[in-house]
Amino acid sequence: MIRKVSLLQLCSVEHYAPLLYGYLLCVAFLEEKAYGVPTTPPEKLTQGCSPELLHLRSHRHFHVLCRSQPAIAVAAYEGMQDAMNQCKEQMRFQLWDCSQIITVLQDPPILRLGTRESAYLWALSSAGAAWGVATACSQGWLPDCSCSGRDELKQNWEWGGCSYGVQFGIITSRKLLTRSTTSRSPLRKLEKHNLKAGRLAVKKTLISSCKCHGVSGSCDQKTCWKKTAPLSTIVQHITNKMHKARRLPDANSPAKNAELVYMEDSPDPCRSIRITNRVCNWRNETSSQGDCGLLCCGRGSKVSHELISYQCDCQFVWCCHLKCNTCLRHRWVSTCN
Structure with a gap:
């Protein structure tokens, strides 16, 4: 599109x-x-x-x-x-x-x-x-x-x-x-x-x-x-x-x-804030930042699949318009239980 x-x-x-x-x-x-x-x-x-x-x-x-x-x-x-x-x-x-x-x-x-x-x-x-x-x-x-x-x-x-x-x-x-x-x-x-x-x-x-x-x-x-x-x-x-x-x-x-x-x-x-559905990094082997084990306070996490649409391949059209395609990408998201 x-x-x-x-x-x-x-x-x-x-x-x-x-x-x-x-x-x-x-x-x-x-x-x-x-x-x-x-x-x-x-x-x-x-x-x-x-x-x-x-x-x-x-x-x-x-x-x-x-x-x-x-x-x-x-x-x-x-x-x-x-x-x-x-x-x-x-x-x-x-x-x-x-x-x-x-x-x-x-x-x-x-x-x-x-x-x-x-x-x-x-x-x-x-x-x-x-x-x-x-x-x-x-x-x-x-x-x-x-x-x-x-x-x-x-x-x-x-x-x-x-x-x-x-x-x-x-x-x-x-x-x-x-x-x-x-x-x-x-x-x-x-x-x-x-x-x-x-x-x-x-x-x-x-x-x-x-x-x-x-x-x-x-x-x-x-x-x-x-x-x-x-x-x-x-x-x-x-x-x-x-x-x-x-x-x-x-x-x-x-x-x-x-x-x-x-x-x-x-x-x-872990006692004072709500962590349910907070996005975290699952099995992050390169960095400990955002690790699910830390952010979920040991309560575990789940992984779900998302399909995301975004504008891509944008080009300027004379003089003041952008022409873009709509692309889709797959993403796995980890969230706290």
């Missing part, structure tokens, strides 16, 4: 990129624009907050922002969701893999514990919110976010683009997720610390981008700006921090701002 798919359809929010991260990849592919030049915003940003966000009570600032500046609230929320999906991808070979978590805004039970995992979730959410807002700002999708560069010259280059969007995203993340409470409970102190560590992860992974303005492609003059790294890079940075997280004897113990901290041991994942 041969189909024609336009590039705009391929990169639409519905088809190729249901999440903000995927949509941005498509934008970069379709049109090469300087950082800070407006592009068409995804539909989610123009529709306003969902009922879930509008009726949120656990984080009052989210609720307020949804009514005054909904596009910013949605950008932050989508960034948090994308961070959770990145977690599921990067932790897929671990017993605990974020699969039970939809969003920290729902106050899942795991956040009532001062564990390594809860520290990780707070940092991820904080970084995701900052990344989502900074990225939307840099694309010109947020009317309340100014995205003009500085005119300050330095030797043969100048700062431009949308470095401002990064700081705007970090400030927004802090305001949205840091609870305005007078509670001095150890959990609240850990939460606040790990939220800050997540925002710092966005700063630590910033990358410089430059555009040359010289004659005939030379780089005698260039404009440079700071921008957020891909979300996968930020999440990997935080994942590394989680593996090195430091246990504190109490919430008042000193800790570096950039490190994740926790106070109590994690519960046994």
Whole structure:
């Protein structure tokens, strides 16, 4: 079967990129624009907050922002969701893999514990919110976010683009997720610390981008700006921090701002999470990652057969269409009992 798919359809929010991260990849592919030049915003940003966000009570600032500046609230929320999906991808070979978590805004039970995992979730959410807002700002999708560069010259280059969007995203993340409470409970102190560590992860992974303005492609003059790294890079940075997280004897113990901290041991994942139907690797002789014996907690696994259809042999047809065949492939899938 041969189909024609336009590039705009391929990169639409519905088809190729249901999440903000995927949509941005498509934008970069379709049109090469300087950082800070407006592009068409995804539909989610123009529709306003969902009922879930509008009726949120656990984080009052989210609720307020949804009514005054909904596009910013949605950008932050989508960034948090994308961070959770990145977690599921990067932790897929671990017993605990974020699969039970939809969003920290729902106050899942795991956040009532001062564990390594809860520290990780707070940092991820904080970084995701900052990344989502900074990225939307840099694309010109947020009317309340100014995205003009500085005119300050330095030797043969100048700062431009949308470095401002990064700081705007970090400030927004802090305001949205840091609870305005007078509670001095150890959990609240850990939460606040790990939220800050997540925002710092966005700063630590910033990358410089430059555009040359010289004659005939030379780089005698260039404009440079700071921008957020891909979300996968930020999440990997935080994942590394989680593996090195430091246990504190109490919430008042000193800790570096950039490190994740926790106070109590994690519960046994085999008792605290649902593993039925989790995909694993059966008889993996080359790597122990994702081994069914580990991920299924000794409860055994089953193997099933799947027939998967996918687009293949794609070719560009002048000028803006892809012509693809539909192919089938067989796959054996192992899942936990």
